[in-house]
Amino acid sequence: MLGLAANELLVLLMLVMFIGFLFTGVPVAWSLAGTSLLVAILTLQLNSRFEVETLFFDDWRDYRIIVQRIYATMENAVLVALPMFVFMGLMLDQSGLAEKLMRSFSETLGRVGGGLAMAVVLIGILLAASTGIVGASVVLLATISLPIMLEAGYDKRLAAGVVAASGTLGILIPPSIMLIIMADQLSLSVGELFMGAVVPGLLLGLAYLIYVVIAVALRPSLAPKPKNVLPFSWRLILDTFLAVLPPLALILAVLGSIFFGIATPTEASGIGAFGATLLAFLNRRLSLEVLWTVAVRTTLTTAFIFGIFIGATAFALVMRGLGGDQLIERALEAIPFGATGVVLTVLFFAFLAGFFLDWLEITLIFLPLVGPVIVALGFDPIWFVIVFAVALQTSFITPPVGFSLFYLKGAAPPEITTGDVYRGIVPFVIIQLAVVLSIVFLPALVTWLPTMVYG
Amino acid sequence: DEVRWAVPISFASTLTALGDTLPWVAERLAEVSDGKIQFEVVEPGAMIPALAVFESAATGQIEAGYSWMGYERGQVPASALFGATPFGLEPHGYVAWMYQGGGNELLRETFEPFGVYPILCGTIPPEAAGWFTFPIENVDQLAGLKFRAAGIGGEIMKELGMSVTVLPGGELYQALETGVLDATEFSLPTVDEQLGFFQVAKFYHMPGWHQPSTSQFLYVNADVWSGLSPQTQSVIETTCMAGTLYAMARGEALQGPVLSSFEEKGVTAQQLPEGVLQAFRDATEVVMDRESAADPQFAKVYTAMKEFQASMQPWHELGYLPRDWTWDDESSQ
Amino acid sequence: MSRLIEDDHDSIVDEAAPNPLISRALDGVVSFISLFAHATWIILIGIILTNVVMRYFLGGSIVALEELQWHLYAFGFMVGLSYTLVHDQHVRVDVLAEHWNKRRRAKIEIFAMLVLVIPFAGVILFDSFDFIEFSLRLNERSRSPGGLPYRWILKSVIPLAMGLLILAALARTARMISLLRISR
Ligand code: NA
Numbered sequence A: 001m002l003g004l005a006a007n008e009l010l011v012l013l014m015l016v017m018f019i020g021f022l023f024t025g026v027p028v029a030w031s032l033a034g035t036s037l038l039v040a041i042l043t044l045q046l047n048s049r050f051e052v053e054t055l056f057f058d059d060w061r062d063y064r065i066i067v068q069r070i071y072a073t074m075e076n077a078v079l080v081a082l083p084m085f086v087f088m089g090l091m092l093d094q095s096g097l098a099e100k101l102m103r104s105f106s107e108t109l110g111r112v113g114g115g116l117a118m119a120v121v122l123i124g125i126l127l128a129a130s131t132g133i134v135g136a137s138v139v140l141l142a143t144i145s146l147p148i149m150l151e152a153g154y155d156k157r158l159a160a161g162v163v164a165a166s167g168t169l170g171i172l173i174p175p176s177i178m179l180i181i182m183a184d185q186l187s188l189s190v191g192e193l194f195m196g197a198v199v200p201g202l203l204l205g206l207a208y209l210i211y212v213v214i215a216v217a218l219r220p221s222l223a224p225k226p227k228n229v230l231p232f233s234w235r236l237i238l239d240t241f242l243a244v245l246p247p248l249a250l251i252l253a254v255l256g257s258i259f260f261g262i263a264t265p266t267e268a269s270g271i272g273a274f275g276a277t278l279l280a281f282l283n284r285r286l287s288l289e290v291l292w293t294v295a296v297r298t299t300l301t302t303a304f305i306f307g308i309f310i311g312a313t314a315f316a317l318v319m320r321g322l323g324g325d326q327l328i329e330r331a332l333e334a335i336p337f338g339a340t341g342v343v344l345t346v347l348f349f350a351f352l353a354g355f356f357l358d359w360l361e362i363t364l365i366f367l368p369l370v371g372p373v374i375v376a377l378g379f380d381p382i383w384f385v386i387v388f389a390v391a392l393q394t395s396f397i398t399p400p401v402g403f404s405l406f407y408l409k410g411a412a413p414p415e416i417t418t419g420d421v422y423r424g425i426v427p428f429v430i431i432q433l434a435v436v437l438s439i440v441f442l443p444a445l446v447t448w449l450p451t452m453v454y455g
Numbered sequence B: 001d002e003v004r005w006a007v008p009i010s011f012a013s014t015l016t017a018l019g020d021t022l023p024w025v026a027e028r029l030a031e032v033s034d035g036k037i038q039f040e041v042v043e044p045g046a047m048i049p050a051l052a053v054f055e056s057a058a059t060g061q062i063e064a065g066y067s068w069m070g071y072e073r074g075q076v077p078a079s080a081l082f083g084a085t086p087f088g089l090e091p092h093g094y095v096a097w098m099y100q101g102g103g104n105e106l107l108r109e110t111f112e113p114f115g116v117y118p119i120l121c122g123t124i125p126p127e128a129a130g131w132f133t134f135p136i137e138n139v140d141q142l143a144g145l146k147f148r149a150a151g152i153g154g155e156i157m158k159e160l161g162m163s164v165t166v167l168p169g170g171e172l173y174q175a176l177e178t179g180v181l182d183a184t185e186f187s188l189p190t191v192d193e194q195l196g197f198f199q200v201a202k203f204y205h206m207p208g209w210h211q212p213s214t215s216q217f218l219y220v221n222a223d224v225w226s227g228l229s230p231q232t233q234s235v236i237e238t239t240c241m242a243g244t245l246y247a248m249a250r251g252e253a254l255q256g257p258v259l260s261s262f263e264e265k266g267v268t269a270q271q272l273p274e275g276v277l278q279a280f281r282d283a284t285e286v287v288m289d290r291e292s293a294a295d296p297q298f299a300k301v302y303t304a305m306k307e308f309q310a311s312m313q314p315w316h317e318l319g320y321l322p323r324d325w326t327w328d329d330e331s332s333q
Numbered sequence C: 001m002s003r004l005i006e007d008d009h010d011s012i013v014d015e016a017a018p019n020p021l022i023s024r025a026l027d028g029v030v031s032f033i034s035l036f037a038h039a040t041w042i043i044l045i046g047i048i049l050t051n052v053v054m055r056y057f058l059g060g061s062i063v064a065l066e067e068l069q070w071h072l073y074a075f076g077f078m079v080g081l082s083y084t085l086v087h088d089q090h091v092r093v094d095v096l097a098e099h100w101n102k103r104r105r106a107k108i109e110i111f112a113m114l115v116l117v118i119p120f121a122g123v124i125l126f127d128s129f130d131f132i133e134f135s136l137r138l139n140e141r142s143r144s145p146g147g148l149p150y151r152w153i154l155k156s157v158i159p160l161a162m163g164l165l166i167l168a169a170l171a172r173t174a175r176m177i178s179l180l181r182i183s184r
């Protein structure tokens, strides 16, 4: 059948089944987890009753590995930062300071049109440089900015798109967990990867800003200016400045504790959470009730993210056991083009895989397969990893399985539908692809900074 | 027998001399057995978590896996000694003990209760003492020194008042760069070079007192092992023996040139002062006594190992040229 | 906590929907244990700050406290899985589903609980026993210097979380069934 072996047909069945569940509205976590279990049972039945060849997945014990994989997530000291940054975001929201920040941005930047959306990109870049936890950034940005943008009459799609895209910057702009894991996979220096990611990361942010400016200039109704714009005054500038100070102080505390060697990025998340609580206290918004509410919501947000982690790990395990990665490898070997052709094809596959898989699985399964092949062709490994990372970053925002989209949907007010999110993200996906291409053809965008710093 | 196993490893195969031994063994096994024995090497985390290799083989979730034995210290205390013993045996002494001095028998005995048949399958030369952001000149600098170390070496450093932390591997580079850490240990010069620690810490101290040799093992589930034909067993054990030699040769061959290249990168590579080593040695005795008191099997293995080390000593002193002897050595003329 | 409840938009059942006793009882169990998960985050902040102060300002560090960080985090998110189900906050793609009627969505929800969630949680729950038994038998402790003992306690969070997840899924199933009954 189509030249595919039984195990490969099962891989395809997994994808179809998962997408089926997903679109009937079953939560993402259970679609992934349930599909893995149902396909595992089917596979083992086919294997034992009909002696169907199922590669490495031929015994129930192969499924039980999930227990250890769940435990490995529990043991992952770096991920402690995730709930802490979520806590920081929710507390910032409760403190009223983030709202104030967004409001004063709207009063000053608002006269440009699209000012709020630009504020989201700018805050997104700042968060990216301090956290790198995509779930937390998207949730934070969504909580503080979506209600304000909707109230200002912004187009729902633009609002959703800009939040999801800006919140995803953190996976690329260092510190970045994704780059750390990639460095580990290919035995490269974390520092060089970090330096290599800075220019492409900022370039993406800049491209988002330019897009907002152009889109709003062409269709002002996308982002109406506030109705009663206050007349310009120095007072206004001062107010904005004062409003920016506390959150900026917080971001500086997080970044500063990292850069001055007081804390690791993981610990900085705890400092950020504490700092936000302190700010809420100084702003006279902190009460036991607020503290508890933030804690409860931290549980809800953290758990929905980890629900997806657990589902994804179960799904990837079965998929790998059935030879899903070999299917990809075989496809790669069939590419006839030259060296650049191979790179572009690899990136295209990473982009395609990103529609269904999450970056972690792609990094763990796909990168070790293709990395050595590309390096053997004579390409700079640092450059390739960064291009690959930017291509993978796109996977966060491509439907149907885009983690940023899920996080956004989870944190957005109910009037923003999944359809709004899916349509709103399209321009940002296109921008992202444009940036990938520009790095492919202008490698200096990546290699310049690491060479400057490390020689 | 037809053997086709997915064998997870706990270091990425891209790590030179540390992670690339089992892939080499897998290739050889397929050739030697004319394709009957196939190991599909699985990168860390791709199937089972990097640190769960032993446990997965013990509980039968995998037929076999490949790991550094120091990782099992929390479950089987004596395993730490087979993985790397502070001030213990160097590679050739270690294989002498394993293959001729009763080490292998003690190893089998240690793991028998857990349903695992371990096979030595890779020994590498000493790992470095660590990357430091400032040079270590005397013992007084150790107190409060912020050092990342895992395993039994860390216990010894704690004993000397060092501030030992266990930051996750992925955070080390940045922690050194920003000063969260003063120093970290990792692995061989070749591996350390790949990971770029020289970019953020300019003092590279040796010797690897905490790991004079480092050994990795193929853990085979005991039931699976006893189900193999003697011929298959022999092919696997013999190829692992070759793998051990391969790792020793590769590890030894590559370090010199890398070490020389560090100089151009502004790295000062030097040995720890005598006094500091002596302090580590004294602390080692305290820690080893404590660990021995806590676990009888640990005591048994450690005693046997030390006795063997002592029995080798006369030969070592007399049979070899002095370690600092070189062709051009003035003093030896 | 008004803000919290307000944000809690359940896509299928609204406030007026029936909530049978059995659902309320099971939800109650989950919510009670989840109180500890919520508290976890506040304690975690305190522990992280302590670790930073210890290392940076006092020049010492306690590996056990460093490990306690991820012990707490693991407990919080694992137990949170069921609490999040109770409040229907697990993210879904409702691009099609939002146009469907409640009966159909309730049926899909029952399917998801009975065929996807409960079997998966059950399998993990059941399979985790050997995993914990192994840890207990070896008296597993941290491999790090000065790390925490008794790894089986942390590992036992897996069956606890999966058990709670099953309770929460049963509660939701009962709720969906009674919704189907009255809207017939
Ligand atoms: Na980041």
Ligand code: NA
Residues within 6 Å of the ligand: A354, A355, A356, A357, A394, A395, A396, A397, A398, A399, A400, A401, A402, A403
């Ligand atoms: Na995607």
